[in-house]
Amino acid sequence: MRNPKKRPLFEVADIIKIYGDKYRATGKAPAHHLRTLSAIERCRTAELGGHITVCTDCGASKTSYNSCRNRHCPKCGGFERELWIEDRKRELLPVRYQHIVFTIPHEFNNFCRYNANFCYSLLFRSAWNTLDTFARDNKWLGARAGASMVLHTWGQNLSLHPHVHAIIPSGGLDADGNWVSPKKGLKKSGFLFPVKAMSKVFRTIFLRAFMTAWLSGKLNPPPCAPSKKKDIDRWRRARYQQDWIVYAKAPFGGPYQVVEYLGRYTHKTAISNHRLLHVGPDKVSFHYKDYREKGVRKTMALDGIEFLRRFCLHILPPGWVRFAAAFGG
Numbered sequence: 001m002r003n004p005k006k007r008p009l010f011e012v013a014d015i016i017k018i019y020g021d022k023y024r025a026t027g028k029a030p031a032h033h034l035r036t037l038s039a040i041e042r043c044r045t046a047e048l049g050g051h052i053t054v055c056t057d058c059g060a061s062k063t064s065y066n067s068c069r070n071r072h073c074p075k076c077g078g079f080e081r082e083l084w085i086e087d088r089k090r091e092l093l094p095v096r097y098q099h100i101v102f103t104i105p106h107e108f109n110n111f112c113r114y115n116a117n118f119c120y121s122l123l124f125r126s127a128w129n130t131l132d133t134f135a136r137d138n139k140w141l142g143a144r145a146g147a148s149m150v151l152h153t154w155g156q157n158l159s160l161h162p163h164v165h166a167i168i169p170s171g172g173l174d175a176d177g178n179w180v181s182p183k184k185g186l187k188k189s190g191f192l193f194p195v196k197a198m199s200k201v202f203r204t205i206f207l208r209a210f211m212t213a214w215l216s217g218k219l220n221p222p223p224c225a226p227s228k229k230k231d232i233d234r235w236r237r238a239r240y241q242q243d244w245i246v247y248a249k250a251p252f253g254g255p256y257q258v259v260e261y262l263g264r265y266t267h268k269t270a271i272s273n274h275r276l277l278h279v280g281p282d283k284v285s286f287h288y289k290d291y292r293e294k295g296v297r298k299t300m301a302l303d304g305i306e307f308l309r310r311f312c313l314h315i316l317p318p319g320w321v322r323f324a325a326a327f328g329g
Contacts, residue, residue, distance in 0.1 A: 008273040012074050012311065015279055016041040019304030026305070033312045036072050043068035043075050071322075072315050074273045081267035085259050092255040096170045098192045099249040099261070102127040102202055103163040105242055107235075108210075110222035112153075112162055116317050118213065120151055120162065126206040127164045128326045130246075133201055134193040135172050135328060141192070143172030143180035144328035148262060151322045154270045156288035157300055158310035165265060167258055168192065170251065172328070191248050199246040203239075211236055266323045270314035279304075 016037050024034060042048050050065035067076050104123060112119040128147060135145035147168040155161035170192055171181045182192055213219050214232070226232050252258050277285045277299060285301040302310070316322065 008276060010276040010279040011273045012271065012276070013041050013043060015276075015284055015304055015307055018279065018281065019284075019308055023305050023308040028309075029312060032318050033315050036070055036315050037308070037312070039068035039070040040073045040075075043070070043073050071267075072269055074269045074271065077267040077269075081263050084266060085263040088259045088262060089256070092259065093169050094255065097252045097255060097258045098168045098170055099252060100131070100166045100168065100192075100195075100198070101163055101245075101247040101249070102130070102166065103161070103245040103247070104206065105239065105244065106161075107239065108162070109160045110224060111210075111219065112160060113313065114220045114222045117320065118219065119210075120153075120316075120320065122206060122209055122213075123162060123164055124149060124151065124324055126202055126209070127166055128324075129205050130198055130202040131166060131168060131193070132326075132328050133205075134198060139183075140194075141172055141180060141182060143174050145169070145172040146327040147325070148258075149324050149326070150262060150265045152265065152268075153314045153316075156291070158270060158307070158313070160313045167252075167262060191251070193248075195246050195248045199244045202246055203242075203244040206244075207236065207239055262323075270311055 020037055020041060023029065023037075029037075044065045044067055046065060048066040048068060050063055052061050052063050054061045067073070069076055071077060102123065104119075108119065127149060131145060131147055135141045135143060145168055147166050149167070150165045151162070152165065153160060153162050171179055174180050210219075214221065221227070226235050252261070271286065275286045275288070277287060282303075283301045284304050284307045285299055287297055287299050289295045290298050
């Protein structure tokens with residue numbers, strides 16, 4: 001088990017206690033958001049009950065309050081993460097692993113707010129179909145690949161930033177079940193597939209399915225979305241002209257690094273309590289890394305209601321799972 005960090009000075013629960021009623025009064029939060037906020041606010045308080053532990057030697061007792069066990073709670077998930085990591089270690093292959101990130105443009109953000117189930121599921125499918133397409137191509141691998149994928153919806157400043165982290169072994173299985181290693185050129189570079197080519201394929205796969213759903217009336221377009229066909233076509237062309245971001249990070253040094261990485265990300269929340277700097281009656285401030293400036297650490301101050309609005313952007317629909325595994329059949 002990891003050593004626990006120093007207890008934070010402020011918690012998301014403190015923000016909910018101060019600003020929660022005002023945020024609820026806006027009437028803009030769906031029921032599952034309100035349930036999540038209520039769970040976080042009551043986590044490890046007397047409202048959820050508790051238990052008493054007694055030392056059999058000295059008789060000293062300690063009262064511990066129950067956790068809410070909500071997956072969006074910054075205080076919960078540590079024990080489950082450790083169990084999950086131990087389970088994943090048994091599934092590791094003795095090969096190097098690649099780390100590839102698939103991101104959709106910010107023009108889809110409002111569609112994600114109104115169609116979270118569809119958009120996030122499509123993001124997973126498109127990322128996997130892209131990887132599977134390149135893996136099966138004899139030019140690159142010519143084998144069936146597998147991948148573990150984790151959805152993240154946030155940026156460091158709590159803005160909506162949907163993207164999928166994909167972890168894929170450097171190789172795959174042929175039709176006879178034999179292991180196939182990457183081609184010499186790719187093996188030398190350390191990367192499995194070319195990212196520029198992947199970005200184009202990813203863009204095509206996602207947009208085709210997205211536009212089909214939109215034009216057939218299966219999406220709930222946000223108020224700002226175009227409604228006339230000519231305007232929708234213009235919007236579609238603009239998305240095809242964009243450079244979509246597929247980012248390949250340096251390969252992992254070993255398989256155990258993969259598990260540690262995934263363990264952090266599968267059980268991560270939009271913001272940890274340790275990033276909160278101040279919670280007051282007027283503002284909430286926290287630190288974040290500005291990756292546009294090489295990860296420089298900065299401070300952001302938000303109105304408490306705006307903080308909760310941003311936090312709620314990352315509450316997933318009920319039953320929706322952030323982690324998925326896939327294998328080419």
